Structure formats: C-alpha cells, structure tokens
Amino acid sequence: MKDFKPDHYDWRVDGTTAIINLRRPERKNPMTFESYAELRDTFRKLVYADDIRAVVFGSNGGNFCSGGDVHDIIGPLFDRDMKGLLEFTRMTGDLVKAMKACPQPIIAAVDGVCAGAGAMIALFSDLRIGTPAAKTAFLFTRVGLAGCDMGACAMLPRVIGQGRAAELLFTGRAMSAEEGERWGFFNKLTAPEQLADDALALAKRLAEGPTFAHMMTKTMLNQEWSMSLEQAIESEAQAQAICMQTQDFRRAYEGFVAKQAPKFEGN
Numbered sequence: 001m002k003d004f005k006p007d008h009y010d011w012r013v014d015g016t017t018a019i020i021n022l023r024r025p026e027r028k029n030p031m032t033f034e035s036y037a038e039l040r041d042t043f044r045k046l047v048y049a050d051d052i053r054a055v056v057f058g059s060n061g062g063n064f065c066s067g068g069d070v071h072d073i074i075g076p077l078f079d080r081d082m083k084g085l086l087e088f089t090r091m092t093g094d095l096v097k098a099m100k101a102c103p104q105p106i107i108a109a110v111d112g113v114c115a116g117a118g119a120m121i122a123l124f125s126d127l128r129i130g131t132p133a134a135k136t137a138f139l140f141t142r143v144g145l146a147g148c149d150m151g152a153c154a155m156l157p158r159v160i161g162q163g164r165a166a167e168l169l170f171t172g173r174a175m176s177a178e179e180g181e182r183w184g185f186f187n188k189l190t191a192p193e194q195l196a197d198d199a200l201a202l203a204k205r206l207a208e209g210p211t212f213a214h215m216m217t218k219t220m221l222n223q224e225w226s227m228s229l230e231q232a233i234e235s236e237a238q239a240q241a242i243c244m245q246t247q248d249f250r251r252a253y254e255g256f257v258a259k260q261a262p263k264f265e266g267n
Helices: 033-048 070-077 082-101 117-123 152-160 162-171 177-183 192-207 211-226 229-243 247-258
Strands: 010-014 017-021 054-058 106-110 113-115 127-130 135-137 174-176
Touching (some): 017 033, 017 192, 113 117, 117 152, 127 192, 192 211, 211 229, 211 247
Parallel strands (some): 054 106, 106 127
C-alpha cells in the first residue's frame, strides 16, 4: 500500500510504517461521511498489506480530531429516517472494528483536541502517545446522545476502569493529558514538537520486531476479554505453539547463540 492515495485524508509510508493524518486543521480535523467510510475500507485492506507493519494515526495542526463535522454530518442526520441513521451508526462502528481486526499495531499520536469520534479512534488504537495539551472528550451526552457510541461502553472501562469511564461518558467532560497518562489511557506524554517523531520511532520499533507474533498478540488481547481464564490459557498455548513454527522464532534463537541481534522478517 505504499502507493495508496486516499481521497479524504493524508497517507504516507515511512519504511514499513503508514502514517495517517486527517485533513482540515483549521477545523480541528473533523470526520465526514466520506472519511469514515474510506478509513474503514483502508483498515480492512491492511489485513492483506504485507508491506505495512505498523500504523501511526497522527495529529495535524496541533489537534487530533474534533469528531463528526457539525455541518457535514450532524446537520444532514436530521434528514435521515431510522434505517438511514442505523446505516450511519453501523458504519462508524465498522471503522473501529476494522482497526481492531487489522494485524498491524496502531499508535495514536494525540495533540490538542481529541473528541467524539476522534476520541474513539484513539481509544481503539493499540497504543497512545499524548502531549500535555491533549484533551480527550467522549462528548456524546453533550449533544443529547448516549455515551455508548462506537463501542465506548465496552472499551473505555477496559482501558481506564469502570468508574472513571462512567464519569467521562455521563458528563462528556474532557480528560486532561495528565489524567490520561495516570489512568492508563496514554502510554506516555511527550512534547508537541516530539510527538510525531516519538510515535514514528515506536512504530518502527514494532515494525522491526516479529510482526507475525505481534499480530498474534493483538489477536489474543482482543479475544481474551470474552474467555474464561482456562480458555485464555489454552488459547495462548495454541497461539504460542503456532509462533514457535515461524522463522522469526528460529532467527531469535540463532541470533542469541551468535550473540547478534536477530533481523525479524515477519514469517
């Protein structure tokens, strides 16, 4: 997908890492019907993209994403019947489902405003780096909607805990960067001028690792929430046995014996 040219957001590839940036920084990078659909389709394509090993979802112009565009999305929704509304809400859910299903680790690099659908994109990324200016708001109740949008009631408690998630989803208030790091939403905070470089460095570190094994780790992290402990232990036994058949496992062993760093190739 190195030559991929999307119509509704920016895409570039650095080595084997794809970098995504939403457009229209003058409006804090809002989502549109078209960008929702194209991002959903892009993450579905990444399942088959052997040339992409990690993804960075970046900020643009000092902000991550302000959520659904008031004029391009919210206004037109009043003209839809129930069937049309359900088509839209299912499409937004399909985006985050595609993010969880793609094998590549996704790193959200969050600066400034991260609200609504933007907060959900960050939440459904596998790792998150923020800046001290990051303000993350699941603000659905502030526009008269339920806090249970795009899987928020399922995923947010898993990341920051039930009580904290309930407060944010009921009130719609912004979570500060310091709260986000302390509660485990952000893996770390960094200076705004370092954000893109730090996210890319982390992505490249993952891309240079055993990417088949990373895929298995991501799969198990997503699946084991619905398993009993006994089922999880058995599933991990099977997953690890599969990974032991890979060439990367052999490369790691041979590198250890030779006292050299292994060069993983993802097979």
